[in-house]
Amino acid sequence: MPSMSLRRTLCAAVPCLAAAAAMAAGPVHAEDAGGYWRGRIANALDVFVQFQKGPDGHWAGTLTVPQQGMVSKVDKLAVTGDQVSFAMTALDAGFTARWNDADKAWNGTWRQQGRSVPLVLRRTDAGSLKPSRPQEEAIAARAPGYTGSEVRFANDAANVTLAGTFTVPHGKGPFPAVVLVHGSGPLDRDQKVFEHKIFLVLADHLSRQGIAVLRYDKRGIGKSSGVYAGATSLDFASDAEAAVRFLRGRPEVATRHIGIVGHSEGGLIAPLVASRDAGLGFLVLLAGPGVRGELLMAExxxxxxxxxxxxxxxxxxxxxxxxxxxxxxxxxxxLEAARARAKLVVEEARRNGTLSADAEARVGLFSTPWFHTFLRHEPGPALRATRQPVLVLNGELDRQVPAAMDLDAIRTALKDNPRAVVKALPKLNHLFQTAVTGAGSEYFGIDETIAPAALDIVSDWIRATAR
Incomplete structure (x- = not known):
């Protein structure tokens, strides 16, 4: 599910702090500003800034915020002696600093939407932008134990061809198999978010445990054809059905034991497919929503x-x-009527003094086919129609699909399915990483891509179900 705390403003929810730039006293000779610099906004967001001086003497800069998946050119960059400043016009933000020779740092202030917080930039290198991902490094370093191949399959109804990777365990088949269905966003076959290749790690683990796996680029993403913009969860469900059909045509696959593993939005899509396909073998819902989209989004x-x-x-x-x-x-x-009705709510809030700074922008953000479909979708009917074995998992620290709200609703919807297993996993967040708070700002900084315990629960349950 989309995280509204990410990819928007850098410190929109930071309390307003009275902070002035820390200026060094006396004459200072600044270090060359060229290169990479790292700082932390409000003790929450890591920022990386690269300054580069061109042959013509003009400076250019790039700001990267890994926790928000943001990379953007800076505006109005000025480097003069012992001072540096730049703007981020689209964010209504800017930075001004003076060189502090004692600290070997640019000590300054980040200002955004009328708020100010201290920001100190210290020299780093390009390597610091590449985080540690030990699970992915281990996959690259060892013999795979399975065969991986590039595949393509068609969703004729949508005139889309999807490209993916099909991994088949070594040994004698046919094998149980799964389709991995993504969460929200323009994601590739590895479901790469915050420099974590979630589906790569999941597919590697499952195929090592004797399960064939198909993972694919979303329509319009990577090597898949079609148009991503304007597509909804219903369109992505149609693509998942095409993926299931592809597996049914593979000799390596035990067709009675084909399932879907869906993460986040994928956990919404999987029951839609299962409710229309009695031949599907099983489902695994990882942080899939159990309540109507409007309720989940508000929480x-x-x-x-x-x-x-x-x-x-x-x-x-x-x-x-x-x-x-x-x-x-x-x-x-x-959609147009939905936008108009929401604007009436905004106008009423403006009149009674309860309008927040972000409310109008939020109406624009939600005024897309994907969001409108999501807000109106009620997962209950598809879940109640699902008769296949179902494993439902949520991290207890999940702040995007809150476990308490989500699992209670799913338990109710699946109460007549004797083959449903519903669990909350302690200390895990929305990505099933071992976390401290579960906040989205932690995703990038956690080395772990998926907790090994969560991987084992999924593979053990699939193997037992297939047997």
Missing amino acids: QLALAASANGAPEHVVEKERVLNQAILAAMASEPQ
Whole structure:
């Protein structure tokens, strides 16, 4: 599911702090500004800045925020003697600093949307932008124990050809097999997010345990044809059905034991496919939503604001407004009517003084075919129609699909399915990493891509179910 605390503003939810740039006293000779610099905003977001001086003497800069998957050119960069400054016009943000020779750092202030926080940039190198990913490094270093091949398969109904990787265990088949179905966003076959290749790690583990795996680039992404923009969960469900058909045509696959492993949005898609395909063998739902999208989104926004340090009274005020906006959009079957109804809610909030700074932008963000479909989708009917064995897992620290809200609803929907297993896994976040708080800002900084215990639970259950 989308995380509203990410890929937007750098410190929109940081409490307003009265902070002035730390200026060194006396004459200072700055170190050459060229190269890589690293700092931390509000003790939460790591930022990397690269300054580069061209042959014509003009400076250029790039700012990277790994936790938000953001890489952007800076505007209005000025490097003069012992001072440096730049703007990020699209974010209504900027940075001004002076060189501190004692600290060997640019000591300054990050300003955004009327708020200010200290930001100190210290020299680093390009290598610091590449995080440690030990599970992926281990995969690259060892013999695979399975055969991987590039494959293509068609979704004729959508006139789309999807490209992926099909991994088959060594040994005598046919093998149980799974399709990996992505979470939200323009994701490739590895479901690469925050420099974690989640589906690479999952596929490697499952194929080592005797399970064939198909993972693919979303339509319009990587080597897959089609158009990603404008596609909805229903379109992606159609692509997943095409992936299942592909597996049924493979001699390496035991066709009675084909399943879907869906993460986040993929956990919403898998029951849709299963409810229409009685021949599908089983489902694994990893942080799949159990409640209507508008309810889940309102809770996710509240948890993100809380994680970013917003006071409880601010969180609750925002929750009420977000619930009204989302309910308005979900009440209308047509997107334009949904946008218009949400704007009426915004205008009412403006009149009564409860309008937040981000509310109008949020209406624009939600006014896409994907979001509108998601806000209106109720997972219950597809879950209740699912008769296959189902494994449902959530991390207890998940702040995007909260475990308590999610699992209670799924347990209710699956109460008549005797082959359903529903579990909350302690200390794990939305990506099933071992985490501290579960906040999205932790994803990039955690070396672990998927907790080994979670991998074992999934593979053990699939193998037992296939037997």
